[in-house]
Amino acid sequence: MTHPHILRHTACTRMAEAGMDPKILQGIMGHSDISMTMNVYNHGSIERMQNEMKKLEKYM
16 A cells, blocks of 8 residues: 655655755755755656766766
């Protein structure tokens, strides 16, 4: 069974994927510690990692 709380994780991840500033995201999520936002609620994926690595191509 999926718990409705999972929607907070999904929302946080989607906002991070959209490039939202981490400190702003922390405020929206209502966390006093940014590590909670970034380590617990913000989930990475292989596709996201690949997209971030592509950003480096113009510097190589």
